[in-house]
Amino acid sequence: MKIAEHSRPELTKRLASPDGLRLEVGPFSVRIRSETGVFPPFLRSLYADFPLSSPETVADFRIRLRRPKTFRRFLQPQIIFESDGQKLFQPFPLSHAPPLFEWGLNWCIGTRAHQYxxxxxxxxxxxxxxxxxxxxxxxxxxxxxxxxxxxxxxxxxxxxxxxxxxxxxxxxxxxxxxxxxxxxxxxxxxxxxxxxxxxxxxxxxxxxxxxxxxxxxxxxxxxxxxxxxxxxxxxxxxxxxxxxxxxxxxxxxxxxxxxxxxxxxxxxxxxxxxxxxxxxxxxxxxxxxxxxxxxxxxxxxx
Amino acid sequence: MNDRQILLRALRAPSICRDLSNREWESLLALSDRARLTATLAWRLERHGLEDAIPPGARRQLQASRVFADFRNRQILWEMNRVQRVLRKADFDVIALKGGAYLLLDLPLARGRLPADLDILVERKNLAAMEDLLLAEGWQTTKLDDYDQRYYREWMHEIPPLRHPERKVEVDVHHALLPMTARIQASPELLWPSARAVEGSRFKVLAPEDLVLHAVVHLFYDSDFDNRLRDLLDIDELLRFHARREEGFWRRLSRRAADHGLTRPLAYALHCCHRLLDTPVPADARLSGTIPPWLLRWMTLLIHQALPPPTTHRFAPLDATARWLLYVRSHYLRMPLRLLLPHLAYKAWKRN
Incomplete structure (x- = not known):
């Protein structure tokens, strides 16, 4: 099933679940967890035609967009890119979750996919x-x-x-x-x-x-x-x-x-x-x- | 079974990978990436003929990790080549330690291993000459402040790391296996007469027993958080490899440990390997009599608890405590308290 065939609340729920959402992106399967409301609309409109991977696939990249639990979140909300539970970059402002995801996924591919x-x-x-x-x-x-x-x-x-x-x-x-x-x-x-x-x-x-x-x-x-x-x-x-x-x-x-x-x-x-x-x-x-x-x-x- | 230990289980008995769910594969690969052991895992799976049991997504990652490990090993070999060139101007022996030695000896554990840097050993009397040679040929001391310089030169068993600006591999020049301040002093002078030549190389390597003892020392004394499982695997592989090939290996190993004053750490390591990785250590070679059984169990428990690499998204208080205890212990063993306490205080102050 394609991303666009899922409603926005459905995608949000899937992204927030512990298993996250499995997106098929070319030869890769990407498991995404996201706690922010900024990300699902972006995913739904720009990845509209991409299929979800079958739940039986082993994801190539395991990504999480997470809100840091510091006091700062009340003043200036931020977002962190995590791969396998490891924070990769300095936090972005929360509203920039989509470019952070794109940039982070690029980083994952460029530094790991050495089969290519x-x-x-x-x-x-x-x-x-x-x-x-x-x-x-x-x-x-x-x-x-x-x-x-x-x-x-x-x-x-x-x-x-x-x-x-x-x-x-x-x-x-x-x-x-x-x-x-x-x-x-x-x-x-x-x-x-x-x-x-x-x-x-x-x-x-x-x-x-x-x-x-x-x-x-x-x-x-x-x-x-x-x-x-x-x-x-x-x-x-x-x-x-x-x-x-x-x-x-x-x-x-x-x-x-x-x-x-x-x-x-x-x-x-x-x-x-x-x-x-x-x-x-x-x-x-x-x-x-x-x-x-x-x-x-x-x-x-x- | 506990998910945190899935990496350990897969390395100990690769055949469990036949029955892993996709989620378990993902946990396994996440942990192995974090511990820098994905390529090691890949080789172990291949050695056990399990390629067919690997699902496609996992296979891609394992394959990519092997490409990367080959690259790191090439970098280390190239750095050795460059150092070897410099050594034409020297008339003393140099021993390649750890990763470099495993590559020279073409040991099975070298495949898939990700060496962080090149470690070499010279006799203390040649230390200054070795450092001058490298500095004259373009290596530079990595920027360290006066405190760090003093820390290395007065207390440690190596000089501050050197790196050639055109390359990424650090060269650590050692003159002993343990810090000068450590309460146990493995005798560096014992290492040289038994060191072995390697065909086609200017570097020598430690005798098999000393290779094992150095890996043991590394496991307990070097305060590296993430590589403890790798250190344990190194010992496991070295034991398996040499026990098969060298007559009387176990006897010589325990005798050598006694000569170096390393019987206790060896006993801990043998016990841990046997318990955690199923290393075939004969019962009479385990040195069980040298340490009270409760202490052996306690140490094994601590190591076991500290093996999974820490993650940022889930705080495991028991693991963290075990890691902290081992960290403090390794420092306690490296330095007497009158040096250690000011040092840790200084490091804590620097961090803030």
Missing amino acids: LILHAAVLERGGRAVIMPALPGSGKSTLCAALMLHGWRLLSDEFGLVRAEGLLDPIPRPIPLKNQSIGVIRRYAPQATLGPEFPKTRKGTVAHLKPTPASVARMRETAEPAWIVFPRYQEDSPARLSPLVPSYALLKLATNAFNYEVLGAEGFRRAGRLIRRCELYSFQYGHLEDAMNVFDSLPGR
Whole structure:
């Protein structure tokens, strides 16, 4: 059953129960307990199409959003992210429980899921072929990724390229966190898109989450074949320009930007190397989303 | 059965994993993560041929933990490689202790173990030379204030930890197995003549009996809260491994303990391993006569109670008390009270 098929009180009750709620997120099962009323509405609207895991699964991550029991809760309520009973970060203001959950789950995946080579990249797929966009500073990757998804590409992830041993990519199509100006850009680009509430003054400025398209979530069990690696760079008012990249540069950038390249050792090198060999490699400069969409509609491939 | 001890039960008798519910698997993995023993658990399950009994969610986590443990072991081996390079300029012997030694000897317990840092041993007369060598080659002393520097240099059995700025592994240079202030003094000079060479390495390793005794000392004297179960497992694995391979091992072990003045701690450890992990210690090797039976039981109870790692969401007063008692005891053993009380007072004051 999907999240949206449960009423908000039902979700709240499930989240508050000792067993929590088991959410299926791509290849992972996440057990969530939450004592705050701020979280269920966020879950219900942005994870609407995600299924609950069967109660027999063993959760990959066991997360709890907990109110600290200090005197401070009366003055300035806070929320703590716990994984396996361990507090991971400094408390957030209570109203920021949703971005804390998103950030904490990212942390869990990035530091633990070493069955994958975990690229720090946005990944989308169309016609059975996936494009990987590594997240380098100033790339505008989230904005581009959001626009591509709204333009009909299937979202695999805005944050993680999960590379399996045989080289295929596992989807984890969670909500896309848009930051600051990106929020307005996407609202203008696609007025019909569902965005969550804006959370001002987070570590990364104002954040609002874009709901993944139902088609992306419905196919989150379907792996995708990597076909392109595109390093995007946003430059105000620049014309869209796609230029080929040398493999050595692409490999270096991809590997050093991954979450666990070193942890995987030789296996990390092999997986990254195979990825580079089977993909077309480009750098991509753009200034307008519409131009970018046109380029991506006809990405030259083998 | 008590859920807090599910990790201990699974490590002692991995076959119980056949009958675990998904909730129990989750408790088990939460505890093993906290105790940094997930990869150890993974290897034990494999050794017992239990892979088929592992549900998919748990299998992913166990697999990932093994990848991470391999990474940590590579880092330690690489640090040893770097130290070995520096040792070309030295003409004295250096012994790799604990995790480093287990890796060099390729012991089964090294697989899945997560060594925190690289521990090495030099003779006291070579301590300054070793420190100077490392400092000259780029290692830096981790920032410690004057009090900490004095704490290490005057009272401890090691110098303040060193770390190379390009790498993440700390190197702890020891000159003894126990603090200088401890009331028992395992004789460091005994260690050197029996230390063994390792083919292809500049490092030596302790003789099997000394490996065990060092692990024993670590369990009772080093005030590490979370790693007690790992220390116990180290002893268990070392005993199992060497008892099978070395003729007369148990006899030599007890004799060696007597030489070092470590009979009591060894007796406690053997009793705990036997009771808590089913380690096959022959009845006549358990040194039962050396300690009153009530004291043995009490110590085993205390260790047992203190084994589950503490969690923030549920306060277990008995566990906490046991951990506290062992903490105080380990400090009491490390230092005479006239040093210990001011030290604990200073640490408490610093924390506030």
